[in-house]
Amino acid sequence: MFTGIVEELGEVSAVEQLTEASRFRLRGPLVTEGARHGDSIAVNGVCLTVVESADGEFTADVMRETLDRSSLGALTAGSKVNLERPMALGGRLGGHLVQGHVDGTGTILSRTPSEHWELVKVALPGTLSRYVVEKGSITVDGVSLTVVEAAADWFTISLIPTTLALTTLGIKQPGDPVNLEVDVLAKYVERLLAAGVDPLTAKGADR
Known part of the structure; x- marks a missing residue:
């Protein structure tokens, strides 16, 4: 993890x-x-x-x-x-829980620089759009980020100078592919709801 x-x-x-x-x-x-x-x-x-x-x-x-x-x-x-490297047991969870299991790839669509950050727009596969929500977590090329805006086929992220300087997201250009991993908790909740299980109580509809 x-x-x-x-x-x-x-x-x-x-x-x-x-x-x-x-x-x-x-x-x-x-x-x-x-x-x-x-x-x-x-x-x-x-x-x-x-x-x-x-x-x-x-x-x-x-x-x-x-x-x-x-x-x-x-x-x-x-x-x-x-x-x-994997998180050590008992270590600080600085980002969010990331499995290292890529759900799909996106493409950098645009980069809009600002004085203190850069807004990056990324194409989103339709199969993943339901897991991406505004202010939710997403992993892009292994970087834990917060979604700014979320649409059916794209989302945006804001990158601070540290992220731009110390990760590949500082050098990726429009047209470049990126790995995407959505929040695994969203997938578990979806699976539970599909099975008729209340994710808060873990009880089925017939109990």
Whole structure:
């Protein structure tokens, strides 16, 4: 489980094409400190498993399903990536609960700079629009953010200077893809309501 608070702006060192998969080598001296085989690290919001870690770099295998359902398939050597280690038990939840399971991809539509922040408009897949609400939480490329406006096929987010400087969202341009993960609590509530269960009492309609 992650929080959506990016720890480090890393970089893709190399991409090796495998059969129905790719092996990424990524540089991130901070997140690889103490990292071992089998550990998890979120890359642009996608939870990946460390294969090897040495000299400030780690490798991770990414299967075809993940490449197809996220923007990781578009990464090449030199691409910047957001990196975050899992939240430690008892640690502070600075953002919101993030699983590292991407629900879909969006596209940067526009960027509107202001004196103290930048408003970014992102295209939203229709299958995810019901989970995105004004002032709700959403994860964009692994960054926990608050929705400013929410429409049927787009939403906006405001980025402060720190986010612009320390994450990939500061360099993404209109047309660039981003990974999206909606608030998992919304999906659980939807599932409970569909089953006729009151999400507040966990009791079914017939009880």
